Amino acid sequence: MEYQVFRLRTPDRVVLDISNVEFTMPAAAGRNGRGLVRTFRFGAFAQGKARVVIETAEPVRVEATRLIREGARGRHRLELDLVPSGSVDLSEREVAAARESAARLQLGDAVPTPSPPVPPSTAASPRVPVIVIDPGHGGVDTGAQGAVGVEKDIVLAVGRALERALSTSGRYRVVMTRTGDAFVPLERRMRISREHEAQLFISLHADSLEARELAHVIRGATIYTLSQSASDERARRLADKENAADLLAGAHLSADAVQDDVRSILFDLMARETAGLSLNFRQLAAKRMRGNIQFSRDPQRSANFLVLRQAETPAVLIELGYISHAEDERQMLSAEWQRKVAAAITAAVDDFFAKSGSIFR
Numbered sequence: 001m002e003y004q005v006f007r008l009r010t011p012d013r014v015v016l017d018i019s020n021v022e023f024t025m026p027a028a029a030g031r032n033g034r035g036l037v038r039t040f041r042f043g044a045f046a047q048g049k050a051r052v053v054i055e056t057a058e059p060v061r062v063e064a065t066r067l068i069r070e071g072a073r074g075r076h077r078l079e080l081d082l083v084p085s086g087s088v089d090l091s092e093r094e095v096a097a098a099r100e101s102a103a104r105l106q107l108g109d110a111v112p113t114p115s116p117p118v119p120p121s122t123a124a125s126p127r128v129p130v131i132v133i134d135p136g137h138g139g140v141d142t143g144a145q146g147a148v149g150v151e152k153d154i155v156l157a158v159g160r161a162l163e164r165a166l167s168t169s170g171r172y173r174v175v176m177t178r179t180g181d182a183f184v185p186l187e188r189r190m191r192i193s194r195e196h197e198a199q200l201f202i203s204l205h206a207d208s209l210e211a212r213e214l215a216h217v218i219r220g221a222t223i224y225t226l227s228q229s230a231s232d233e234r235a236r237r238l239a240d241k242e243n244a245a246d247l248l249a250g251a252h253l254s255a256d257a258v259q260d261d262v263r264s265i266l267f268d269l270m271a272r273e274t275a276g277l278s279l280n281f282r283q284l285a286a287k288r289m290r291g292n293i294q295f296s297r298d299p300q301r302s303a304n305f306l307v308l309r310q311a312e313t314p315a316v317l318i319e320l321g322y323i324s325h326a327e328d329e330r331q332m333l334s335a336e337w338q339r340k341v342a343a344a345i346t347a348a349v350d351d352f353f354a355k356s357g358s359i360f361r
């Protein structure tokens, strides 16, 4: 078994990459830390590669690693000795390992590979709008965790239901940013949208409330569009949390890819046009979803979500509900509810293209 261990900082993490491992541990494993280990996450990371991210309570160093063969059935145990470390300086090898793994992912090493662009000749019709469905998180990045379920599974189930509903209408070509339990970096999700020249991008997520005392009160779905400054403090914090997905999975490239001044000026000029369309779709979605599913108190909001920063594609991010709320979680896990949401969003998509069709054609 091949493995690689390196550390990352802010927050302090130990990353363990193992080749060809499929995890069968319950999703809740690793939530409750002990000693130096605060939490750990695990899951698919890239082609043939699984990852465990151990968040530590303070800087540590990996004093030793041992791969021990146990019994005759090819079973192995991998042990890491973590000890507190006064210094947080990473070795050159660690920096290189972190860079390389993040860069490889950005270059398209994620699993499974999303459907490749369809050549024009085989596309149903050049006039058929392309819709990108983006189930958030995946693989080592579980997203928000409820009592029973996890965000990555709920949003994938809803994404699949939405894909079915949109595809069967025959009016759209649907592209998913992920079709399985795979980790896909945010930048890659945006690139998929760009490469397919999507005319609508729908990102699916589920929210969670940290404050336990409010968890049984706050519930319902919210639809977000992009804005430089958030509509409110909660929306701002939510965007920070969703934007940290790559960071938590240990796949964060330094901000250079996104935070380029020249690019952002260009972005602002181009995005002005699409911003109006995003707002338009948000409104239509709110209208179709209302009455079908529980809404939050203020269901149309905006914040600076990285994945929505798409200059040429109207984009929304739908938080389907609060996984921290028992009834919301129960509903989000039900196949019937998932179909209902998919149908409501599909109706909004129909409205959107009926209204704005002339712009695209």
Ligand SMILES: [Zn+2]
Pocket (backbone or CB within 6 Å): 136, 137, 143, 144, 151, 204, 205, 206, 242
């Ligand atoms: Zn999320």
